[in-house]
Structures are given as C-alpha cells and as structure tokens.
Amino acid sequence: MLLRFIIPPRKPHNTTPIGGIGVLLASLVLGLANPTWAADKRWYQTEMIIAERLDNLTDTEQHPTDLVAPAPSGKVLKNYPSIGNQAFTRLPSSQHQLSSVKRRLEQAEAYRVLFHEAWPIAIARDEPTIWIDVKSGTEQHGHYELEGKVGVSMGRFLHLHTQLHLNKFISEVLPADNKLNLFLDIPYKQAQISQRFSMQQKRKMRSKELHYLDHPNLVLLVRFDPYTPKIGPLPRPENQPRASQQPSQSGVIISPLETATNVTIEGQ
Numbered sequence: 001m002l003l004r005f006i007i008p009p010r011k012p013h014n015t016t017p018i019g020g021i022g023v024l025l026a027s028l029v030l031g032l033a034n035p036t037w038a039a040d041k042r043w044y045q046t047e048m049i050i051a052e053r054l055d056n057l058t059d060t061e062q063h064p065t066d067l068v069a070p071a072p073s074g075k076v077l078k079n080y081p082s083i084g085n086q087a088f089t090r091l092p093s094s095q096h097q098l099s100s101v102k103r104r105l106e107q108a109e110a111y112r113v114l115f116h117e118a119w120p121i122a123i124a125r126d127e128p129t130i131w132i133d134v135k136s137g138t139e140q141h142g143h144y145e146l147e148g149k150v151g152v153s154m155g156r157f158l159h160l161h162t163q164l165h166l167n168k169f170i171s172e173v174l175p176a177d178n179k180l181n182l183f184l185d186i187p188y189k190q191a192q193i194s195q196r197f198s199m200q201q202k203r204k205m206r207s208k209e210l211h212y213l214d215h216p217n218l219v220l221l222v223r224f225d226p227y228t229p230k231i232g233p234l235p236r237p238e239n240q241p242r243a244s245q246q247p248s249q250s251g252v253i254i255s256p257l258e259t260a261t262n263v264t265i266e267g268q
Contacts, residue, residue, distance in 0.1 A: 040124055042154070044207065045091065045227040047098050047118035050134070050146060050220050051111040052166060074131030074149040077119055086229050088132065091118040098210070101221060111219065114146045120227050121152060129153040129161055140169050143193060158205035158224055166217050168195040 078089045093099065096118050105111040115136040123130060129151040137145025144167065151161035170192050197217040205211055205224055213220040 041122040042124070043120060043122050043227040043229055044158075044224040045095070045118060046121050046152070046222065046224055047096060048115065048150065048220065048222045049098055049102055049105070049113060050115040050136070050164065050218060051105050051113045052146075053110065053215075053217055053219060054112055055110040056216050074133045074151070076133050077117060086120050087122050088119050091120070097223065097225070098221060101210075105219075120229065122229075123152055123154050123158075125154050127154075129159075131161075134164060138169070143167050143169070145169075148199075158207065160201075160203050160205050160211070160213075160222060162199050162201045162213065162220065164199040164218065164220075166197040166199075167193045168197075170194045 075088045080089070096116075098116070098118075102113055102116050105113055115134060119132075121130065130153070131149045131151040133149050135144045135147050139145075146164065146166055148162070148164040150164070153159045153161065197215075199213070199215045199218045199220070201213055201215075203211065203213055205222070207224045207226060210221060210223045213222070
C-alpha cells in the first residue's frame with residue numbers, strides 16, 4: 001500500500017519585517033526634516049567682520065577711477081523671518097561669537113568696522129563656490145564704500161574666497177546750463193570714485209577657529225562653526241524691527257559674548 005503525504009506550499013517569507021519598514025519610514029522622514037542628511041551637505045554658522053585700516057596713510061599703488069558698479073552675482077543675506085531653508089538668514093547678535101572682537105577693533109581707533117554679520121550656510125564637498133554679496137557703508141550712485149562678494153567652497157578643507165573692493169568717493173561740481181542753475185538754485189553733483197582698493201584672496205579655513213585675512217587697506221576676520229538647522233523660523237534678531245515698524249538705523253547690537261580673546265588687535 002502506497003501512502004502519499006501532501007505537503008502544503010509554504011507562504012512566501014516576508015523579507016521586510018514591520019520593524020524594518022518603521023525604521024525605513026523614520027529615516028525618510030528625518031531625512032526630509034534634516035537637510036544635512038537629505039542632501040549630504042554640511043551646515044556651518046559663518047560669522048564675518050570686515051574693517052577698513054585707518055593707519056595706512058601712504059599708498060603708492062595706482063588705482064583705476066573709471067569704474068562701473070559691479071553687478072550682484074551671489075546670494076543676498078535674508079532678514080527674519082526665514083521659514084524652510086534657513087541658509088543665508090542673518091542671525092541675531094545674541095548668537096554672534098565675535099562681538100568682543102568687534103569692540104576691540106573699534107576701541108583700537110586704527111580700524112573702522114564696515115561689516116559684521118553671521119548666517120547659516122549649507123555646503124557639499126566639491127560643489128561650485130557659493131558666493132554672498134557684500135554691500136556696506138555710504139552709497140553714492142550705485143557704489144558702496146565696501147562692495148563685492150565673498151565665497152565659500154569645500155574640498156578636503158573649507159576655503160574662503162574674497163572679491164572685495166573699498167571705494168573712496170569724491171564729489172565734483174559739474175558745469176550746467178545757467179538757466180537750469182537759476183531755476184534749481186543748486187549745483188549739480190555727481191559721485192565719483194577716486195580710488196578703489198581690492199582684496200582678492202583665497203584662503204584655507206578650519207572650523208571652530210578664528211581666521212584673519214590681512215590687506216594694506218582692509219582686514220577680514222571670519223570663523224566657521226558646525227550648525228544644526230532649526231525647524232521653523234529663526235529667532236527674530238534684536239536689531240530687526242517687526243513689519244509694522246520702521247527699519248532700525250542703530251546698526252548691529254553688541255552681544256556680551258567674550259570669545260576669541262586670544263586675538264591681538266593692532267593699535268592696543
């Protein structure tokens with residue numbers, strides 16, 4: 001007598017357990033919420049001070065005077081609020097780490113601070129240089145005392161690129177029609193640039209360190225610190241009013257932070 005045993009077919013084995021699905025979904029959600037993971041970018045808080053050297057009384061270089069205002073070609077720093085991508089948003093002075101350095105520059109009386117800002121930046125290795133427009137100081141007919149751009153790139157190290165220009169203005173009274181002068185009763189003035197001092201450099205950077213770039217007419221101090229992007233809008237900077245208020249003219253508010261005290265400022 002021949003007996004047959006019928007073995008029921010086995011159900012396909014689920015190779016993706018419930019726990020694995022949960023981990024996968026969680027990683028996707030976190031990846032969307034955290035741009036650092038999603039785009040493989042590194043975030044840094046960039047803080048920069050640019051000042052004019054007032055102790056450079058002699059200059060033998062020749063500088064062009066027939067200059068055209070440079071066209072903006074980089075990112076523009078944003079004011080509060082910044083929801084979503086918070087890169088290039090001005091940070092409040094309470095998060096500045098170089099406020100004490102700025103005070104020492106001002107107290108030295110050998111420098112005039114033209115620019116002091118801090119902002120987050122996200123950058124990936126070997127991507128094109130990210131440029132940020134810089135405009136500060138007095139503006140005359142499309143020119144600023146300090147104008148140009150700074151760039152950040154990353155290979156094995158961070159690199160800072162500068163294409164900055166310090167302009168010296170003159171005001172020239174141009175001849176005009178006598179009848180027009182009588183009608184307006186004012187001379188016609190046109191801003192001109194008598195000298196331009198350019199700072200074009202590329203320098204290797206390390207995070208968590210204060211770097212100093214020197215120039216006969218300018219100084220630049222910068223540091224990069226690891227930054228974790230926040231969900232939602234950034235805190236409102238103290239020196240930026242609400243939408244119903246007029247823009248503040250007081251400039252950057254000094255923070256009581258006392259960091260980078262190992263930097264020696266000339267003139268003290």
